[in-house]
Amino acid sequence: MSKPHRSRWLLLAVFVACMSGHAMAQESDQGKNSTEKAAIEKAIQSYVAAFNARDAKKLASFWSPDGVYISRRAGVDPQTSQITGRDALTEEFDALFTESPGVRLEVATETIEFISPNVALERGTATVLQPDGLPAATDYRVVYVKRDGQWLIDRVTEEEKPVIASHYDKLQALEWMIGDWKDQAGEIAIQTECRWTRNKNFMTRSFTVSTDGQVEISGMQVVGWDPAEKVIRSWLFDSDGGFATGVWTQQGQRWTVQTTATMADGRKGSSLTVIRPIDENLFGWQKINRLVDGEILPNIDEVVIVRSESQQ
Numbered sequence: 001m002s003k004p005h006r007s008r009w010l011l012l013a014v015f016v017a018c019m020s021g022h023a024m025a026q027e028s029d030q031g032k033n034s035t036e037k038a039a040i041e042k043a044i045q046s047y048v049a050a051f052n053a054r055d056a057k058k059l060a061s062f063w064s065p066d067g068v069y070i071s072r073r074a075g076v077d078p079q080t081s082q083i084t085g086r087d088a089l090t091e092e093f094d095a096l097f098t099e100s101p102g103v104r105l106e107v108a109t110e111t112i113e114f115i116s117p118n119v120a121l122e123r124g125t126a127t128v129l130q131p132d133g134l135p136a137a138t139d140y141r142v143v144y145v146k147r148d149g150q151w152l153i154d155r156v157t158e159e160e161k162p163v164i165a166s167h168y169d170k171l172q173a174l175e176w177m178i179g180d181w182k183d184q185a186g187e188i189a190i191q192t193e194c195r196w197t198r199n200k201n202f203m204t205r206s207f208t209v210s211t212d213g214q215v216e217i218s219g220m221q222v223v224g225w226d227p228a229e230k231v232i233r234s235w236l237f238d239s240d241g242g243f244a245t246g247v248w249t250q251q252g253q254r255w256t257v258q259t260t261a262t263m264a265d266g267r268k269g270s271s272l273t274v275i276r277p278i279d280e281n282l283f284g285w286q287k288i289n290r291l292v293d294g295e296i297l298p299n300i301d302e303v304v305i306v307r308s309e310s311q312q
Helices: 004-051 056-062 088-100 168-177
Strands: 063-073 079-084 104-118 119-129 136-147 151-160 179-185 188-196 202-211 213-228 231-238 243-251 255-264 268-279 282-292 295-297 301-307
Touching: 004 056, 004 104, 004 119, 004 136, 004 151, 056 088, 063 088, 063 136, 119 151, 168 202, 168 213, 231 255, 231 295, 268 301
Parallel strands: 063 151
Antiparallel strands: 063 079, 104 119, 119 136, 136 151, 179 188, 179 301, 188 202, 202 213, 213 231, 231 243, 243 255, 255 268, 268 282, 282 295, 282 301
């Protein structure tokens, strides 16, 4: 083998050796990080347990002597508060547990990464649960430092998560309506699709009325909680240009909807709709007390609406 070739193989051997050493170092670092990550995860569990045991002194012991807690609240009145040092943190925890003796903490860790061998960063979500109040959730970042073999909290930054209001609890009794429904009477077919909107603040009910497969009229009804009047209210709009508003009332197993309407030609009307759940796949629908411009119209006898077979 010529000298240039020997040099080339020598360089290749050195390169392979270096890469092998680098890979072994990476494996060693990964193994070490795995051990240290497990230690941090155990510390997090102990921290939550101390909080739920309302042990302020033990909670503060998880922090470095000069640990800093920063809380940020966004919104129209943004605020930032800061607490520094174990003594101040102990006082804060004592005050919290005195004011809210039943408070509890839940933590969901998303990531733990190592900035250096002795510094780690945790990201996650914390939820404070009050026995008689709404949960308060925050996104947090925790900087840990390792001192004397122990991972300590050096800095916590919390940002309040926006609270998304929902009136689902007011509408839950109508949840059985969610799904696809149909009513077939001779040549006339009525199809209804009922869905939740985002955050379950409203239900939407889209409908089509067809004769011999040809759509005669369609429309949309929105059902939601009126927080001002403390009632369930609906708004209906049809493809002919008419619209109506209704107030829903539960009477035992039945629901009644008192409706006032404006026809496409400007006439005014009113009626009372009676909805009677029969089982999870059937409900009765009837319209009575019908008036249009003061003229009494015949009642519509009860018809049975059937859930789509694909959803039964």
